[in-house]
Amino acid sequence: MKGKIKIATTSLAGCFGCHMSILDIDERLIDLVDIVEFNRSPLTDIKHASQCDIGIIEGAVANSENVEVLREFRRECKTLVAIGACALNGGVPAMRNHYSLTECIKESYLDGIGLDNPMVPNDPDLPKLLDKVHPVQEVVKIDYFLPGCPPPADMIWKMLTDLLAGREPVFTPQQIYYD
Amino acid sequence: MGKPDDIQQSEKQTEAIRFIQHTSDHSLLLQCLIKIQEAYLHIPADTVELLQQQLGLSYADINVVVEFYSFLSFEKSGDYQILISNNITDQFLGNQTLFKKLNSRLADVNVSIEYTSCTGLCDQGPAILVNGWAINRVDDERIEHIAELIEQRLPVDQWPSHFFEKEDNILRRDIQLSVECQPGAAIKTAIQQGREQSLETLEAAGLKGRGGAGFSTASKWRFCAQTEAGQRYVVCNADEGEPGTFKDRVLLNQYAHDVFEGMTVCAAVIGATRGLVYLRGEYRYLLPQLQQVLQQRRDDGLLGAHILGEDLAFDIDIHLGAGAYICGEESALIESLEGKRGIPRIRPPFPVVSGYLGQPTVVNNVESFWSVSRIMLLGADWFAGVGTDASKGTRLLSISGDCRDPGIYEFPFGVTVTEILAACGGEQTQAIQMAGAAGTTVLARDFERRMCHEDLATGGSFMVIGRQRNLLDMLANFSNFFTHESCGFCTPCRVGTQLIDDIICCFKQGQGSTSELQQLNDIAKLMQQNSFCGLGSSAPTAFLNALQQSPELFSAHGPLDDNPQFDLTAAVAEYEQLVATLSGDLR
Numbered sequence: 190m191k192g193k194i195k196i197a198t199t200s201l202a203g204c205f206g207c208h209m210s211i212l213d214i215d216e217r218l219i220d221l222v223d224i225v226e227f228n229r230s231p232l233t234d235i236k237h238a239s240q241c242d243i244g245i246i247e248g249a250v251a252n253s254e255n256v257e258v259l260r261e262f263r264r265e266c267k268t269l270v271a272i273g274a275c276a277l278n279g280g281v282p283a284m285r286n287h288y289s290l291t292e293c294i295k296e297s298y299l300d301g302i303g304l305d306n307p308m309v310p311n312d313p314d315l316p317k318l319l320d321k322v323h324p325v326q327e328v329v330k331i332d333y334f335l336p337g338c339p340p341p342a343d344m345i346w347k348m349l350t351d352l353l354a355g356r357e358p359v360f361t362p363q364q365i366y367y368d
Numbered sequence: 369m370g371k372p373d374d375i376q377q378s379e380k381q382t383e384a385i386r387f388i389q390h391t392s393d394h395s396l397l398l399q400c401l402i403k404i405q406e407a408y409l410h411i412p413a414d415t416v417e418l419l420q421q422q423l424g425l426s427y428a429d430i431n432v433v434v435e436f437y438s439f440l441s442f443e444k445s446g447d448y449q450i451l452i453s454n455n456i457t458d459q460f461l462g463n464q465t466l467f468k469k470l471n472s473r474l475a476d477v478n479v480s481i482e483y484t485s486c487t488g489l490c491d492q493g494p495a496i497l498v499n500g501w502a503i504n505r506v507d508d509e510r511i512e513h514i515a516e517l518i519e520q521r522l523p524v525d526q527w528p529s530h531f532f533e534k535e536d537n538i539l540r541r542d543i544q545l546s547v548e549c550q551p552g553a554a555i556k557t558a559i560q561q562g563r564e565q566s567l568e569t570l571e572a573a574g575l576k577g578r579g580g581a582g583f584s585t586a587s588k589w590r591f592c593a594q595t596e597a598g599q600r601y602v603v604c605n606a607d608e609g610e611p612g613t614f615k616d617r618v619l620l621n622q623y624a625h626d627v628f629e630g631m632t633v634c635a636a637v638i639g640a641t642r643g644l645v646y647l648r649g650e651y652r653y654l655l656p657q658l659q660q661v662l663q664q665r666r667d668d669g670l671l672g673a674h675i676l677g678e679d680l681a682f683d684i685d686i687h688l689g690a691g692a693y694i695c696g697e698e699s700a701l702i703e704s705l706e707g708k709r710g711i712p713r714i715r716p717p718f719p720v721v722s723g724y725l726g727q728p729t730v731v732n733n734v735e736s737f738w739s740v741s742r743i744m745l746l747g748a749d750w751f752a753g754v755g756t757d758a759s760k761g762t763r764l765l766s767i768s769g770d771c772r773d774p775g776i777y778e779f780p781f782g783v784t785v786t787e788i789l790a791a792c793g794g795e796q797t798q799a800i801q802m803a804g805a806a807g808t809t810v811l812a813r814d815f816e817r818r819m820c821h822e823d824l825a826t827g828g829s830f831m832v833i834g835r836q837r838n839l840l841d842m843l844a845n846f847s848n849f850f851t852h853e854s855c856g857f858c859t860p861c862r863v864g865t866q867l868i869d870d871i872i873c874c875f876k877q878g879q880g881s882t883s884e885l886q887q888l889n890d891i892a893k894l895m896q897q898n899s900f901c902g903l904g905s906s907a908p909t910a911f912l913n914a915l916q917q918s919p920e921l922f923s924a925h926g927p928l929d930d931n932p933q934f935d936l937t938a939a940v941a942e943y944e945q946l947v948a949t950l951s952g953d954l955r
Binding site: 253256289290291294295299309311317318319320321323327328330332 | 881882883934936938939940941942943944946947950
């Protein structure tokens with residue numbers, strides 16, 4: 190396996206839609222595994238990223254575990270790519286930023302309609318929620334950003350092939366045209 | 369009405385209006401505007417109308433000039449306008465504390481307090497300008513005194529004269545400063561020698577322009593003399609704007625005769641009848657005494673229609689600048705002399721071919737003219753006897769910053785940084801900045817480098833940075849300076865200076881990253897290669913120096929990958945408190 194380019198992927202506070210879009214490169218995935226090795230990723234079940242060439246981040250930063258994973262990716266990946274609206278802007282998870290965390294938790298676990306046995310979960314194993322949801326670049330330095338909800342498979346493919354070839358990823362206007 | 373400063377001010381206003389009413393030459397636009405600004409502390413709309421009529425200019429012509437110069441403004445910002453000199457050496461001397469103190473002391477008075485670029489009083493800072501008048505060594509006692517005078521609403525030109533006394537601080541004399549010149553003697557020699565012989569003397573002396581670029585003075589004069597033209601001009605560049613330079617101020621204060629003498633020699637050699645001194649606005653306080661010297665020279669027959677009774681006619685006018693560093697660049701200076709914005713011209717043609725009003729013009733630094741007067745008197749061998757092969761003679765260094773004795777030092781070319789530091793009492797020195805913000809940063813390990821055109825070229829600025837300083841503060845000061853002083857004409861410089869400033873600020877706040885270092889490098893190189901004039905191409909030097917010589921400076925100020933602004937402990941504090949209180953209660 191030596192000589193293969195190592196890629197790690199993860200989804201923080203996201204919906205795995207971006208990962209679905211990665212899978213949408215379809216049969217090209219077979220070409221890809223010839224030249225890359227997947228490290229930590231939902232595809233491999235490896236628990237920790239180590240010494241990767243490319244890291245792909247989906248999702249926003251909403252809790253302490255997200256922060257830990259993101260920092261691990263930054264530490265272990267030479268090039269870090271943020272993909273999708275949540276990673277870039279906070280996206281849907283960041284909609285809670287209009288309210289305080291206290292309001293959110295009270296609504297979800299104590300005051301919401303139809304709650305049975307209302308209580309705030311407090312198991313120490315649970316990741317701690319951050320007071321606000323952050324886009325990833327507010328926590329670590331990100332090298333490339335791929336917008337979209339999710340970014341189309343062709344765009345992800347183009348980004349990957351450019352990076353694998355050692356080129357700066359460049360898109361035609363058509364490839365990043367969303368309307 | 370009835371307050372002393374109002375009467376005083378209205379007299380000045382009448383005088384300014386009268387001056388404009390007698391002016392029809394549109395190249396005097398800037399000079400008219402400076403007079404108006406001084407009298408009204410802004411440019412009122414009705415005076416703009418008057419200028420339009422008198423000078424035959426459009427509103428836009430006048431508007432762009434007012435907008436360009438820092439010391440001109442359409443809005444009146446206060447009855448007293450205080451500008452605090454913001455060179456890095458002023459910062460070392462505590463100008464930021466001064467800013468706060470002045471603001472709190474003068475909170476109830478109609479005063480505007482802002483920063484301005486280096487005012488050339490680095491050896492006696494922190495310095496301020498009050499309505500254009502420079503005051504040195506502003507300490508607590510002076511702040512109190514100034515505040516009282518302002519509260520009494522006394523006009524600045526009636527303030528006690530000791531406020532405006534400057535020190536010359538000449539601390540080392542070599543061959544040039546140790547001789548006195550008799551007014552007229554150098555002109556006499558030049559006339560006796562004749563044009564060709566005089567040029568040969570200068571050539572043999574090997575005098576190179578003291579502004580910093582180091583072009584041969586004799587060649588410059590020769591090119592100008594050889595260009596066919598009806599009129600030629602001699603221009604003395606006294607727009608000493610490079611941060612940390614103040615030797616021209618001292619020369620103009622103590623050796624004005626010799627400077628004018630050098631200009632007159634130049635006029636005799638190139639065949640000019642008119643000379644202009646472009647005096648930076650910050651040195652406005654020197655204007656009355658300089659005009660007195662000019663008048664005395666006219667009375668003594670050293671200026672005028674028949675100088676020394678010979679067939680030599682020459683006279684000198686002084687034009688003021690209005691706070692624009694770029695006007696130190698010779699073609700921008702000429703634009704400014706013509707009353708326009710100080711935007712550099714496309715070269716060639718060089719000023720020696722097409723300069724002031726399109727005529728061949730020699731533009732030399734104050735110190736160059738001063739040296740000419742000495743070389744004419746004492747000969748080429750005397751001058752060329754010291755220095756190095758390619759850098760003859762001695763030059764004046766303005767030394768400021770973290771040293772025991774800041775001031776003016778005359779050194780022969782070839783002197784090492786170590787020797788200079790020993791002379792000025794610079795101990796525990798981390799680095800020196802040679803030739804100002806646009807110059808070279810020399811770290812302690814390179815202190816054996818020499819001041820000369822072959823190694824460390826300089827326009828005369830030598831700033832000492834002690835070990836206790838953070839070099840990043842100096843870089844931030846420079847990046848801020850260039851952002852302010854870029855004339856805005858070409859994109860690489862206008863945008864590049866701002867981008868560099870942003871990046872340096874990021875690092876200063878501990879938020880820089882590796883990719884920003886790469887960006888800094890790329891922008892700096894792009895500016896060097898693509899800027900229109902020397903400002904843009906030399907502005908990034910200090911930053912490139914720092915990147916190459918001390919990369920640790922940046923890594924020490926940015927965890928490069930993690931954003932330090934994000935504080936995990938603070939971000940989970942609310943959650944922890946919630947869980948502790950809410951879930952506890954319910955159980």
